[in-house]
Amino acid sequence: MEHITLLLAIVIATALVFDFTNGFHDTANAMATTISTGALKPKTAVAMSAVLNLAGAFLSVEVAKTISSGIVTESGITPEVIFAALVGAILWNLMTWLIGLPSSSSHALMGGLIGATVASVGIGGVNGGTVVTKVLIPAIAAPLVAGIAAFLASRLTYKIGKNADGKATAKGYRAGQITSAGLVSLAHGTNDAQKTMGIITLALIAGGVLSPGSNPPMWVILSAGLAIAMGTYLGGWRIIRTMGKGLTDLQPQQGFAAQTSAASVILASSNLGFSLSTTHSCSGAVMGAGLGRKGGVVRWSTATRMFVAWGLTLPAAALVAAGSEFVTKQGDWGVAVVAAFLIGACAAIWFVSRRQVVDHTNVNDTDAEPAGVVTAAIAAVTPPPAGTPAQDIKSTIPAPAPASGSEPTRPATV
Numbered sequence: 001m002e003h004i005t006l007l008l009a010i011v012i013a014t015a016l017v018f019d020f021t022n023g024f025h026d027t028a029n030a031m032a033t034t035i036s037t038g039a040l041k042p043k044t045a046v047a048m049s050a051v052l053n054l055a056g057a058f059l060s061v062e063v064a065k066t067i068s069s070g071i072v073t074e075s076g077i078t079p080e081v082i083f084a085a086l087v088g089a090i091l092w093n094l095m096t097w098l099i100g101l102p103s104s105s106s107h108a109l110m111g112g113l114i115g116a117t118v119a120s121v122g123i124g125g126v127n128g129g130t131v132v133t134k135v136l137i138p139a140i141a142a143p144l145v146a147g148i149a150a151f152l153a154s155r156l157t158y159k160i161g162k163n164a165d166g167k168a169t170a171k172g173y174r175a176g177q178i179t180s181a182g183l184v185s186l187a188h189g190t191n192d193a194q195k196t197m198g199i200i201t202l203a204l205i206a207g208g209v210l211s212p213g214s215n216p217p218m219w220v221i222l223s224a225g226l227a228i229a230m231g232t233y234l235g236g237w238r239i240i241r242t243m244g245k246g247l248t249d250l251q252p253q254q255g256f257a258a259q260t261s262a263a264s265v266i267l268a269s270s271n272l273g274f275s276l277s278t279t280h281s282c283s284g285a286v287m288g289a290g291l292g293r294k295g296g297v298v299r300w301s302t303a304t305r306m307f308v309a310w311g312l313t314l315p316a317a318a319l320v321a322a323g324s325e326f327v328t329k330q331g332d333w334g335v336a337v338v339a340a341f342l343i344g345a346c347a348a349i350w351f352v353s354r355r356q357v358v359d360h361t362n363v364n365d366t367d368a369e370p371a372g373v374v375t376a377a378i379a380a381v382t383p384p385p386a387g388t389p390a391q392d393i394k395s396t397i398p399a400p401a402p403a404s405g406s407e408p409t410r411p412a413t414v
Helices: 006-036 042-056 062-069 079-098 105-121 128-160 166-206 218-234 237-246 252-272 278-292 300-328 332-353 373-381 390-395
Strands: none
Touching: 006 042, 006 079, 006 105, 006 166, 006 218, 006 237, 006 252, 006 278, 006 332, 042 166, 042 218, 079 105, 079 166, 079 237, 079 300, 079 332, 105 128, 105 166, 105 278, 105 300, 128 252, 128 278, 166 218, 166 252, 166 278, 237 278, 237 300, 252 278, 278 300, 300 332
16 A cells, blocks of 8 residues: 555546446446336335445455456556546446436446557557457347346246236235345446456556556455445436336336346356446346236337447447547646546536436436337237236336327327
8 A cells, every 4th residue: 555656546546436436327227127116215225235236346356357457468557547448437427327328337447448558558458359258248148148038037927927916926026126136236246346446456556566467455345345335325316217217117027037137147247257237237137028028018219229328338438548548648747637627527417417307206207208109009909917907007008109290199098
């Protein structure tokens, strides 16, 4: 600790700021479905998630080692490079939070680190094989695997409970949701908190404080766990609204299936050292669960915007980081300019967000987009599963999209 310079301290503090934004950006992964189905009250849900995120940070360091010594080569990487990488990641996190899109904090961090490294030492500083096998392939596979698992799990739960009392079944699955949401939160701590641990460890290695290949010190693990837990407790209500209500309408059975499937994928990847996106896993699981109920629908225009954000995350964060690295390597004044830019941009985004506040009091109030004509027609003629309460049957028939210039059509009821 006595060898940490002012620049290194700034990098560590910025890394913890990123970890904080990661916490509130990704709270939706664990708690959106639990909140949307009413299994837990919003503030209770985020408090529970925060505690379990902190606990999860102590379970493994495999992902942290992938970040600190796998994505980029340690030689030639300076604290300025890591600072520039964090600037790109933080700004992308805040921009996507502002518009309520659940993009990947992990890929923002990876993109920032890759962009800053290329700007500093060239493409040779990036371990392309590791990026492909432990970042890009999991990015594609995770939502597919989680989505298919959630789809099958949803179908299975409805089949098993087809003759059961609807209210009793819903109550039981809400209890199951609380357990599975806790598992997702624990998994999030084991995966996402470690990414900040890895970045701080890489900065300490670059600054000469740690030797190459070192594991994260205990103070790094503790500070990263606390930062992500505090961000989680703040609650990323805009993204929770999109994940809970914007993609699909979930019943407790589907919420349980989605969270259990996502947690299984995340925990398995953490043990393998994959830098997995929990956002991709949970979003894929939510869509799979939405399609797993007869008559269930996914709002594909919302999903399309989300997919576009996923595709832009790595290059956008990389470009901002590369520009920041170009300025920071000019010297101390460059670092000061980039730091001032980061603070100003964060403040501007926060002020814009105050124009339309989303918090725990209105997180479930959403003007969800109507389903398309084909989707609405399929849902209308598909019989609901046995045991579905009457009030839930109404929600399975979405309103068709209104014609241009006409008033929105009210949902049909039976």
